[in-house]
Amino acid sequence: MGAALIPAPAGLAPDDELGPEGYRLEVRDGRARIEAGGDAGRFYAEQTLRALSGAGPPPDVSIADRPRFAWRGAMLDVARHFFGVEDVRRLIDHLAAYKLNVLHLHLSDDQGWRIAIDRWPRLAEQGGRTAVGGDPGGFYTQDDYRAIVRYAGERFVTVVPEIDTPGHTHAALCAHPELAKGRRAEPYTGVEVGFSSLDAHADLTYRFLGEVFAEVAALTPGPYLHIGGDEAHSTSAEDYLAFMARVQPLVAALGKTLVGWEEIASAPLQTGSVVQYWNTMNERGHDLARAAVAQGARLVMSPADRVYLDMKYDAATPLGQEWAGHVEVRDSYDWDPATLVDAVGEDAILGVEAPLWTETLRTFGDVETMLFPRLCAVAEVAWTPQERRDWDDFRSRLASQAPQWETGGVAYTRSPQVDWP
Numbered sequence: 001m002g003a004a005l006i007p008a009p010a011g012l013a014p015d016d017e018l019g020p021e022g023y024r025l026e027v028r029d030g031r032a033r034i035e036a037g038g039d040a041g042r043f044y045a046e047q048t049l050r051a052l053s054g055a056g057p058p059p060d061v062s063i064a065d066r067p068r069f070a071w072r073g074a075m076l077d078v079a080r081h082f083f084g085v086e087d088v089r090r091l092i093d094h095l096a097a098y099k100l101n102v103l104h105l106h107l108s109d110d111q112g113w114r115i116a117i118d119r120w121p122r123l124a125e126q127g128g129r130t131a132v133g134g135d136p137g138g139f140y141t142q143d144d145y146r147a148i149v150r151y152a153g154e155r156f157v158t159v160v161p162e163i164d165t166p167g168h169t170h171a172a173l174c175a176h177p178e179l180a181k182g183r184r185a186e187p188y189t190g191v192e193v194g195f196s197s198l199d200a201h202a203d204l205t206y207r208f209l210g211e212v213f214a215e216v217a218a219l220t221p222g223p224y225l226h227i228g229g230d231e232a233h234s235t236s237a238e239d240y241l242a243f244m245a246r247v248q249p250l251v252a253a254l255g256k257t258l259v260g261w262e263e264i265a266s267a268p269l270q271t272g273s274v275v276q277y278w279n280t281m282n283e284r285g286h287d288l289a290r291a292a293v294a295q296g297a298r299l300v301m302s303p304a305d306r307v308y309l310d311m312k313y314d315a316a317t318p319l320g321q322e323w324a325g326h327v328e329v330r331d332s333y334d335w336d337p338a339t340l341v342d343a344v345g346e347d348a349i350l351g352v353e354a355p356l357w358t359e360t361l362r363t364f365g366d367v368e369t370m371l372f373p374r375l376c377a378v379a380e381v382a383w384t385p386q387e388r389r390d391w392d393d394f395r396s397r398l399a400s401q402a403p404q405w406e407t408g409g410v411a412y413t414r415s416p417q418v419d420w421p
């Protein structure tokens, strides 16, 4: 079992199950033979072969590989700054190259609404105009979003759409003041969080969300719908519970599995929900992760001090934030999802995801400097069994990625932790 980077160490015994994403790859004298448990496994074998080949013919190898976790993701915040279809395609290419299989799109926030909703057209028309710092906004038409989903699907990447609720909703409240009891507000282009809330007691809130979710769900072939739920500092604890009780059936009625940030675990959850752990600043995150597991939810691990790729690498990193500390390559690599939170073991963990918030990131080049090389570390955390992971081995394989980034025009950060060629 595996590695997302080359050369993938052979780990599976000959009679181990490959599973739907596993593969065997034999190369002898430049000729490759692939055996796979399914189409995804075949695709991953091809990615490994491509990585092995580099400029010349592939070396002789014998690889048996299978991912540790089912959810191996990255999130792009297209709300604080907007990134168009071409950028998202390029991101999907990066995910596929490192055998990641989830693209979480943070489609709405206080600063912008990024997907056209036919029944609520002002969301995108007005709410799509703004971005942090007065930068240009934008939004995906439904055809754009379909194109993203299709491109992702061809690369075995599941798109997880997030409509953040009940907080992080200023752009929606501005575009449709009826959601805010008629109160009109100015668009927001700052970077504060926690000041907006949907009305947890208004029937209109749930008609709105039911209709928005229905359109998003219909456009999304994957099983998940992410409702956010984070940092609802302007929603009282009581209102938050009322909101969660009414919003969950809307998602269930669409046949989707609900995903939310860890805060949703403060409410009773429908079984089978997915909870995304993130807060490493205090014990609250751990408590919420345990509360999620106690309710039978599965966890996606996104510890901010490990995999928040909007954090600066070190004090010299020109972009990014620092509230969770600096996140160097080794921080992203050297941790075990299954021992991070007491009483939250391997069985409770669906996978790992690296969020990329974009308050400070304006271009796709900016995005890439934060992704690379840390995304590769995240890919190995998600793919490779703990006992086969080794920082020294990883950092030398990581160095060998640089030439292909240079050739492909991929921006990356030359972390001093790696001996770059």
Ligand code: TNX
Residues within 6 Å of the ligand: 193, 230, 231, 261, 278, 308, 310, 321, 357, 358, 359
């Ligand atoms: C926290 S962590 C947020 C986002 C910000 C991010 C900036 C979480 C679920 N929410 O709203 O963009 O910090 O690092």
